[in-house]
Amino acid sequence: xxxxxxxxxxxxxxxxxxxxxxxxxxxxxxxxxxxxxxxxxxxxxxxxxxxxxxxxxxxxxxxxxxxxxxxxxxxxxxxxxxxxxxxxxxxxxxxxxxxxxxxxxxxxxxxxxxxxxxxxxxxxxxxxxxxxxxxxxxxxxxxxxxxxxxxxxxxxxxxxxxxxxxxxxxxxxxxxxxxxxxxxxxxxxxxxxxxxxxxxxxxxxxxxxxxxxxxxxxxxxxxxxxxxxxxxxxx
Numbered sequence: 001x002x003x004x005x006x007x008x009x010x011x012x013x014x015x016x017x018x019x020x021x022x023x024x025x026x027x028x029x030x031x032x033x034x035x036x037x038x039x040x041x042x043x044x045x046x047x048x049x050x051x052x053x054x055x056x057x058x059x060x061x062x063x064x065x066x067x068x069x070x071x072x073x074x075x076x077x078x079x080x081x082x083x084x085x086x087x088x089x090x091x092x093x094x095x096x097x098x099x100x101x102x103x104x105x106x107x108x109x110x111x112x113x114x115x116x117x118x119x120x121x122x123x124x125x126x127x128x129x130x131x132x133x134x135x136x137x138x139x140x141x142x143x144x145x146x147x148x149x150x151x152x153x154x155x156x157x158x159x160x161x162x163x164x165x166x167x168x169x170x171x172x173x174x175x176x177x178x179x180x181x182x183x184x185x186x187x188x189x190x191x192x193x194x195x196x197x198x199x200x201x202x203x204x205x206x207x208x209x210x211x212x213x214x215x216x217x218x219x220x221x222x223x224x225x226x227x228x229x230x231x232x233x234x235x
Contacts (some may be wrong), residue, residue: 012036014065017083021074025106030074030105033065034114040107040144040226041070041118045102045135047092047126047150056204057125058213060149069116072109076101076131087121092127097156099134106139119226121145124163125216130155137162145225150178150203153185160188167193168221170214172175172201194221 014035017076023207034041042064046054052073059185061071075096077081077091078192087090092098102122109115120143123191124132136143137159145170153160169182181195186193198219 002193004007012066021105021108023108025084026078026101026104027226028075028101028105030072032070032072032115032164033061033069034118035065035068037068038070038118039068040121040222041072041115042121043102043109043130044073044122045070045076045098045122045124045128047124047128052159054125056149057123058095058214060123060218061213063140063219064222067219068182069111069121069219069224069226070115074105076128085103093155095127095130095134096128098127098131099138099156102131102135103138106135106142110142116129119144121147121222121226123147123149124151127152129153131164132153135165136167140164145222147217147221148182149214149221150175152178154181157188160185161190163189164191166221166225168217169193169195170217171195171197172203172205172210173197174201175203178203204215208232 012035014033016031019030019032021028035226044057052075060148081091113202124134129148132146133153135157136146143165144157149170171179171182186195198213201207205211205214
């Protein structure tokens with residue numbers, strides 16, 4: 001296990017700003033939280049059919065903020081695209097589109113004085129994990145670590161070997177098919193990776209205590225790796 005009990009600390013002051021993330025082809029709503037004396041920033045890529053309002057991702061984000069890690073949760077699809085996806089569920093599997101939006105968000109963060117110097121990590125859930133890994137391969141010098149929650153890294157199979165950031169894969173113990181997909185994808189990674197299986201948890205980690213464990217593992221991974229060179233995960 002990589003999760004550790006949090007040490008006693010004074011309350012961290014964080015400010016959340018509703019913003020618009022500008023990418024090459026879209027203006028996307030987002031929630032940016034930067035704690036006082038932030039030590040890093042984590043960009044979230046939500047999963048199939050979800051959005052920046054995902055309660056699971058917001059729970060993880062809150063714990064990261066307490067550890068002085070900033071977070072950006074934003075919609076990967078426009079309102080029109082979301083309506084289309086709700087009908088046919090196709091865009092949520094369009095990894096080139098989703099990863100391009102994520103790369104655009106990375107560039108947007110790095111162009112802002114408020115966030116440009118913060119070490120950056122990516123947190124992806126379900127299909128968002130494939131987008132996060134593809135984005136990490138596209139911007140290796142900008143991404144210091146990646147976490148996948150119940151992810152589909154197999155959907156990024158063409159770019160896995162190019163990832164240079166340490167990767168943490170978290171999967172529920174009862175999510176047997178996704179465990180296999182994560183194991184197969186991990187074997188294609190050329191850099192440091194770790195697979196954590198949470199016993200008794202299903203794909204959405206809805207069981208009591210499951211998401212709390214995901215959040216703790218995620219926090220520890222980012223605190224451990226952000227701030228190092230992105231290439232530190234390479235073998």
